[in-house]
Structures are given as C-alpha cells and as structure tokens.
Amino acid sequence: MDPMHSMEQLVEELNKYNYHYYTLDNPLVSDKEYDVLYDKLVALEAETGVTLPDSPTQRVGGELLKGFKPHRHLTPLWSLDKAQNEDHLQSWNNRVLKLVGDYNTKNPDAPLPAPSYVVELKFDGLTLNLTYTDGQLVQASTRGNGVVGEGILAQVKTIKSVPLRIPYTGGTIEVQGEGIMNLSVLAAHNESGADPLKNARNAAAGALRNLNPKVTADRKLSAFFYNVGYAEGISFGNHKEMMTFLKDNFFKVNPFVSYFDSFDQVMHELHLIQERRSSLDYLIDGAVIKITDMRTREVLGYTDKFPRWAVAFKFEAEETTTVLESVVWNVGRTGKITPLAKVEPVELAGVTVQNCTLNNVGDIERKNLKFAIGTRVFIRRSNDVIPEILGKVTEESDGEEIIYPEKCPACGFPLEQRGAHLFCNNRFGCKPQIVSRITHFASRDAMDIETFSDKTAEQLYDELEVRESADLYTLTYEDLVKLERFGAKKATNLLEAIEQSKGRDLAAFLFALGIPNTGKSTTKVIAEHFGSLQAIMSATAEELTALPDIGGIVADSIVNFFADPFMQAGINKMLSLGVEAKAPEKPQPVATDSFFSGKTVVLTGTLHKLTRDEAAEKLEALGAKVTGSVSKKTDLVIAGEKAGSKLTKAKELGIQVIENEDELIKLLEG
Structure with a gap:
C-alpha cells in the first residue's frame, strides 16, 4: 500500500480513538492496541519525512518558540456582565x-x-x-x-x-x-x-x-x-x-x-x-x-x-490567601504523624477557616512551605472538608522554618520516616494510636458497637486501662457504672451493644481489625473466598493475589498482619470471649435474567426505603456486581439523595443513572 495512503488511514483511525477516549470518555481499544498503531504512524512519518496536519503525533509538543504572535479575532470575544447576588440576576432578567x-x-x-x-x-x-x-x-x-x-x-x-x-x-x-x-x-x-x-x-x-x-x-x-x-x-x-x-x-x-x-x-x-x-x-x-x-x-x-x-x-470563592501561623503534629491509628496547619482566620466558601491540612513532610517540601511560617499562602476548600494549603504566594523562603519532629509528640518515641511520611512505631504504648484503633474497631462498618465514640475510647483508656480492642469484651457493669458521666442506663446500653457485636460476620470483623492497606470491599472479598478466619490467617500472599483487586502490597500487608504474635494473641482472646467472626452464609442462587444481570452497579447518596447494604444485597442476588467507584466499566449508577462526585462522574461518562428510588424498587421487584 502507498505509504501516504497508510498514513492517512492511521491518522483517521487514531483520531477516532482519541475522540472516544478524551472527549467521550468511552475508549474503543486498549492502550496497547492504540500504541501499536501510533508507533506504526511514527515510523511512516520518519520514513517519508511527511507529517499530516491532523496527525496525533503533533500533540507531544514541538520546538521551543521565540515568542507569541498577535492574532486578531474574526469577531470580538465579549466579556460578561457579572451578577454578584440573586437581586442582580433578577434585575438583569427584568x-x-x-x-x-x-x-x-x-x-x-x-x-x-x-x-x-x-x-x-x-x-x-x-x-x-x-x-x-x-x-x-x-x-x-x-x-x-x-x-x-x-x-x-x-x-x-x-x-x-x-x-x-x-x-x-x-x-x-x-x-x-x-x-x-x-x-x-x-x-x-x-x-x-x-x-x-x-x-x-x-x-x-x-x-x-x-x-x-x-x-x-x-x-x-x-x-x-x-x-x-x-x-x-x-x-x-x-x-x-x-x-x-x-x-x-x-x-x-x-x-x-x-x-x-x-x-x-x-x-x-x-x-x-x-x-x-x-x-x-x-x-x-x-x-x-x-x-x-x-x-x-x-x-x-x-x-x-x-x-x-x-x-x-x-459563586463564593473556594480559594483565597491567608497567613500560616504554626504547624502541629497529630498521631493517627497506624502511627502516621500528620501535620496540621494553623492559619490566620479567614472567610472561605461561607465558613471561617482556622485549620488546614498538610498531608505529610513530602507535601511540605513539594509546596515550598519549609520556610513559610508567618508568610501568606494559598488555601482551597472543597466538599465541606478541611481546607488544604496549596503553596506560598511568593517563591522566596522568607518565613520561619517548619521544624519536623524527631520524636512522637504523644509518647516521645523516636520517629521513622517511610517515604513522605513520619511514623511512630510505638504501637502498644502510644495513646492516640490505641484510642484510634479501638474507635475504628467499634465503628459502624466494623463491629458496629452503638453509642461508642472516640471520647468513650479515651475514657476507657484513661480510667479502665483498656489497651486493645479485645479488652472491650472483658468490661463489666461494675467497671462502667463508676465512671464519670456513665449512669446505669449508659453502662447497660454499652454492654448490650458490645455483646451484640460478638455476632458480627467475618468480613466486618476483618475490617474492624484495621489491617493496613485493606478496606471494606477487600475484607468482604477475602471473607467470601476463604470462608473462615483460620483459613485467612494462614493464607499465603500467592493465594491472596489470585483474588480480584488484591495486589502484592495488600497481600503482603494481610500476611504480615496475621503473622504478628501480638495480633494473633488479641484475636484468640476475642474468640475465647465469644466473638464469632461468623463465615458468610452460602450465597443464594444468582438470577441471570433480571434487569441487573451482568451489570456493574455503583450505589451513591442516601436511600430512604432501603439501606445501602440492603440495596447492594438485592442487586447482587439479581446478578449485579456492586462496586464502590465509577469508571468506564460501570454500567449503572443508583443515586440517592445528596449524591456527589460519583453521580457527577457518571453523567460526564454518559453512564445510565437511576435517581428515583421508587423506580429502583420496581426494578428490584421485577
């Protein structure tokens, strides 16, 4: 075939794939297939010395330019009048x-x-x-x-x-x-x-x-x-x-x-x-x-x-500037030390901001904030979360230095830097780590101990020497009723909730343990596959990586966690005190002829007639695969009240959305 004709065909085909990938967010071929065609075009261009004007090879950027040339628009580009409030909008419409x-x-x-x-x-x-x-x-x-x-x-x-x-x-x-x-x-x-x-x-x-x-x-x-x-x-x-x-x-x-x-x-x-x-x-x-x-x-x-x-x-600005006043260091459940910036109070997106997140030591270095205390910084707030510092207004290192701690601010243990993060390795003697682990263990998606809070965990640590999650199952009415702000009713309710948590299933128990790099969906996958706690505790990394969505890092985290003798002792203590960690029941036969059969479905927002878990269970029984994130592979998004970024992404990708809960229930009922 004539090389010129081949190039024209390749350009047309590659541009079609680019359009579907970058404009429609709907790829037609894999990256590997695209790269083969692209490399073939590059070779032909080198061979002929010709580059077609719409060739995708032009998108990598050419030679350095000497300057910008002025361009006169064929018709003026008008700016827009601005309405600062709803009254101004009404005036414009009038x-x-x-x-x-x-x-x-x-x-x-x-x-x-x-x-x-x-x-x-x-x-x-x-x-x-x-x-x-x-x-x-x-x-x-x-x-x-x-x-x-x-x-x-x-x-x-x-x-x-x-x-x-x-x-x-x-x-x-x-x-x-x-x-x-x-x-x-x-x-x-x-x-x-x-x-x-x-x-x-x-x-x-x-x-x-x-x-x-x-x-x-x-x-x-x-x-x-x-x-x-x-x-x-x-x-x-x-x-x-x-x-x-x-x-x-x-x-x-x-x-x-x-x-x-x-x-x-x-x-x-x-x-x-x-x-x-x-x-x-x-x-x-x-x-x-x-x-x-x-x-x-x-x-x-x-x-x-x-x-x-x-x-x-x-709209109200989501970004502004303020002065960075100081940095404090907080200790998390895994021992990770996270910097928190204290800033000069400023109004942003309808709230007064005084604290901003700084993710880690690496974040401080990347954003040129090492010498930023007392200087003006950019901050951004979105999605009702704590605002983030984006960087310094000036490039100069003209502020006071942020001093990185060498010892844990809570327990004084020497810190270790792993990657961009600082860690306290004093797992069993650092109060914030212990309190956070116990709070996570009792949380709703974990052991679901009702009325339990981080304040409860801290009080039990201080006054009853609760040092691990297993200690919760040794608490007595006499222990609790003597505590400050603990009356008879509160003590009874907490003990009943702890007793009820013993019947939580295996997936919830695994999530409650707080295995590093392992979230709720992963614990569900391994619980359903292995069927028993003992089988999971003795699983090899090779057996784990054979499961969907489990890579080498997650598999190693699971294996190392269960190899730790302290973790083994804590788990055995809980089992001896009546925690069941029940294996999931055998799944019911999955429908193959429903509206949802074979579809990948994402649930987001608040449902009122079903809980999210109930909806997920019904969907899976009807042959759907329920996942947590929206991607090009998602077939359907079910959006309840106050659905956020997942609904937005679904609409951007052109994915089918069900926003009416009554419609969902009709489909679930066939």
Whole structure:
C-alpha cells in the first residue's frame, strides 16, 4: 500500500480513538492496541519525512518558540456582565423582559418569542479561541483584550480533546472554549514530585502561555467548548442547535448544560450547581445564563462592554490567601504523624477557616512551605472538608522554618520516616494510636458497637486501662457504672451493644481489625473466598493475589498482619470471649435474567426505603456486581439523595443513572 495512503488511514483511525477516549470518555481499544498503531504512524512519518496536519503525533509538543504572535479575532470575544447576588440576576432578567416587550410593541408583525434560558458552568481556566478553515485547525489564541489575542496554536494542539480536523468544511469558523487542568491531573502531577503547581487555574494558564509546547503537553490539559463566535456558511436558530453543531464536530461539550422556560427554574438550577460544585473534577467560579434564541440575542445586542443577552453569576470563592501561623503534629491509628496547619482566620466558601491540612513532610517540601511560617499562602476548600494549603504566594523562603519532629509528640518515641511520611512505631504504648484503633474497631462498618465514640475510647483508656480492642469484651457493669458521666442506663446500653457485636460476620470483623492497606470491599472479598478466619490467617500472599483487586502490597500487608504474635494473641482472646467472626452464609442462587444481570452497579447518596447494604444485597442476588467507584466499566449508577462526585462522574461518562428510588424498587421487584 502507498505509504501516504497508510498514513492517512492511521491518522483517521487514531483520531477516532482519541475522540472516544478524551472527549467521550468511552475508549474503543486498549492502550496497547492504540500504541501499536501510533508507533506504526511514527515510523511512516520518519520514513517519508511527511507529517499530516491532523496527525496525533503533533500533540507531544514541538520546538521551543521565540515568542507569541498577535492574532486578531474574526469577531470580538465579549466579556460578561457579572451578577454578584440573586437581586442582580433578577434585575438583569427584568431588563431582558422589558427590552423584549418594547421590541414586540414596536414590531407586532414579527414579535420575539418569550425568553427561554440556558445555564452553563463558568469554568475557571483560560479562554481559547480556535480557528478552523475547511475543517482544519489553523490557529488558536488566547482571549487577550477581546479583539487581539496571542497565537498559541502549538500549545493548543497538545490538548487531546481539541480536534485537529472537523467534519464541517463549509468555510472558516471560530470556536470558543476554556482550557482547564482537571483537579485529579493536578493532584497526580504534584504527587509525582515534579515542580509543584499551586492551583489548577494557574497551571492551565501557565501551560498554555508557555513558549515550550512540551511543557503544555506534560500538563495533560483538557478543554470544554461552548460557543461558535464566527461562522461562514452556517447559522443557528438557537443555542441548542449550536451545541449540537459542536458535538457533531467532535468538540468536547460539558454535560451540565440545562435549558429552562422560566427564570425561577434558572434560580433553582444555580442552587443545584453550587451544591454540585465541590464534587466536580475541575474548577468553576460561577455559572453563565444566556438567552437561547439567536434572533433575540441580535435584537438585545451589546453595551460598550457586554452582551445584554447573557450574564455571569459568580459563586463564593473556594480559594483565597491567608497567613500560616504554626504547624502541629497529630498521631493517627497506624502511627502516621500528620501535620496540621494553623492559619490566620479567614472567610472561605461561607465558613471561617482556622485549620488546614498538610498531608505529610513530602507535601511540605513539594509546596515550598519549609520556610513559610508567618508568610501568606494559598488555601482551597472543597466538599465541606478541611481546607488544604496549596503553596506560598511568593517563591522566596522568607518565613520561619517548619521544624519536623524527631520524636512522637504523644509518647516521645523516636520517629521513622517511610517515604513522605513520619511514623511512630510505638504501637502498644502510644495513646492516640490505641484510642484510634479501638474507635475504628467499634465503628459502624466494623463491629458496629452503638453509642461508642472516640471520647468513650479515651475514657476507657484513661480510667479502665483498656489497651486493645479485645479488652472491650472483658468490661463489666461494675467497671462502667463508676465512671464519670456513665449512669446505669449508659453502662447497660454499652454492654448490650458490645455483646451484640460478638455476632458480627467475618468480613466486618476483618475490617474492624484495621489491617493496613485493606478496606471494606477487600475484607468482604477475602471473607467470601476463604470462608473462615483460620483459613485467612494462614493464607499465603500467592493465594491472596489470585483474588480480584488484591495486589502484592495488600497481600503482603494481610500476611504480615496475621503473622504478628501480638495480633494473633488479641484475636484468640476475642474468640475465647465469644466473638464469632461468623463465615458468610452460602450465597443464594444468582438470577441471570433480571434487569441487573451482568451489570456493574455503583450505589451513591442516601436511600430512604432501603439501606445501602440492603440495596447492594438485592442487586447482587439479581446478578449485579456492586462496586464502590465509577469508571468506564460501570454500567449503572443508583443515586440517592445528596449524591456527589460519583453521580457527577457518571453523567460526564454518559453512564445510565437511576435517581428515583421508587423506580429502583420496581426494578428490584421485577
């Protein structure tokens, strides 16, 4: 076959696979199969000395550029008027209604339709303006001043969700979007030990405005597209038609685009977006509301600065700066020593922040925080969790030094550094470790000892010398009733809960033991496979790694845990005191002809008519595989109330979602 023809075929095939992988999140082939074709294309390009303009080999980044060349946009890129609160939004809508009403009064023969609205996310990245001529990407630029931007074609070509060629060949078009860095990509980059990036917005902007396109390629950016600003040979009647055009031409369009006929619905959607915001894998700083009808947009027109037919609604900031005042060191269940930053109180996302997480010693080094006490730092809060310090505002080491402890702050035992973490190895003499282990043992997913709390564990440690979980089964009414804040009823209730916990099944008991690197799903897998505690305690690493989702590290953790004579003694003590660690009952026959048969299902959010465990049990009986995380292999997500990031990811991946619990129950009942 002619090499040129072979190259054209390979480029077309590889670009199709890229589109399904990076834009649709629906891969058609394995990475290995893709790499074979890619390497074949690279070899042909080397042999012929020719690189086709839409070849995926261009996405790795080319030579260092000498500077950015100015690019004049074919049509202006307008900025948006901003509404800071709901009253401002209502004022914007009232102006729209008035202008539409005035026009219709003057033009009764050709009135405008009643306003309808589209709501889109406002991404916190860098605006991109892409130019295509006869289907080929010929230029890409920043927004600049809205009239002239900087040409960044080489950098944008490295973004794998940007099409290098599109089906539309009717003339020249300009498409606007936002270049972003996903938060998961940012986290992976910073974990890699490379130069730390302070936040996703700056990381994306810095990569796109970097004269070395290889740096841009290394950042693994993405982009969402939302507007056709200039178009030859095509026009749109409304916003939905334009979005369909973008999708049909292989542009990545965000799934959270909603259409409404009433402004009350718009306001409700804004509240939903704010609730959903913390579960997204990218930064947004608000939402954009636009009139959908294109003729109405033309009539409403523009002010000197803004279109009258659109407005941006800004959310409260999730990132800000404050002063790092001090660092304290906390001891966890496994002996890991975790730094906690005390910062100057600051308002962020509706709360006053005084504490921020610093994950470990390695995190402090990566973020240039070793000499940061007394200096200003970036902090970010999301998903109602403790905020995180992202880095110093300045690059200088101009603050006081964070002193790493050499001894455990709780027990004084010498610390050991393993990887990026410090550890106290005094397992049996360090109070915070013991209290945390006992609290975990009694928790709901473990032995489910009702009314038990970390304060209870600490009180039992201090006043009754409870030093291990097995000691809970030796407690008596006389021991408990004499304790402060322990009356007869509380003592009786706790003893009854401890007695009831003896009947917990094997999987729960294994999880309660707190085996390192082993979570609830893993303990369930090994309990169901081996069927008895004794079989698990004598299992080899080879037997364990033969099970699904158990790798070498987890297998070694399990083997080493049960080889420890102290652990063996504690387990034997519990068994002698009546703990059953019952093997799971033989599973009932699994249905093969139900709606759920063969499907991989994820449960998320709160169900009201079933517990999550009950729902999972019924699903498995109907032939489903219930897993804990959403991926491309997931077939179905069942979303209860307050479903978060798993629901968001499911919608982004186009996975079927059941959000109505009554519908779920009907399906479960056949």
